[in-house]
Amino acid sequence: MGIGTGIFLIVVGAILAFGVAPDTWSVADLNVIGYILMGAGVLALVLSLVLMRQRTRTSHHEVVERYDNRTPPPAV
Incomplete structure (x- = not known):
């Protein structure tokens, strides 16, 4: 899930929670479904922002091993 998915869930949840009349569908309460979708969004x-920030704090180090002519490199 990314930032776009979270925003999409928030928008769809807000439409269901605030834009649809409560008695439109008798099988399930669309207002509650809207609130659940907004919470999931x-x-x-938040999870995508936390994971993105965690990725930017990683560092990569390059290790270079040098061997002079006196010692042979280790056998692989």
Whole structure:
């Protein structure tokens, strides 16, 4: 899940929670489904931002081994 997925879930949840009349569909309460989708969207957005920040703090080190002519390199 990325930032776009989180924003999409928030938007769809807001439409269901605030834009649809409560008695539109008698099988399930669309307002509650909207709130659940908004919560999942916020969670996805926060998780993607945390994971993205964690990736930027990693560092890569290059290790170079040098061998002079007196000692042979180790056998592989």
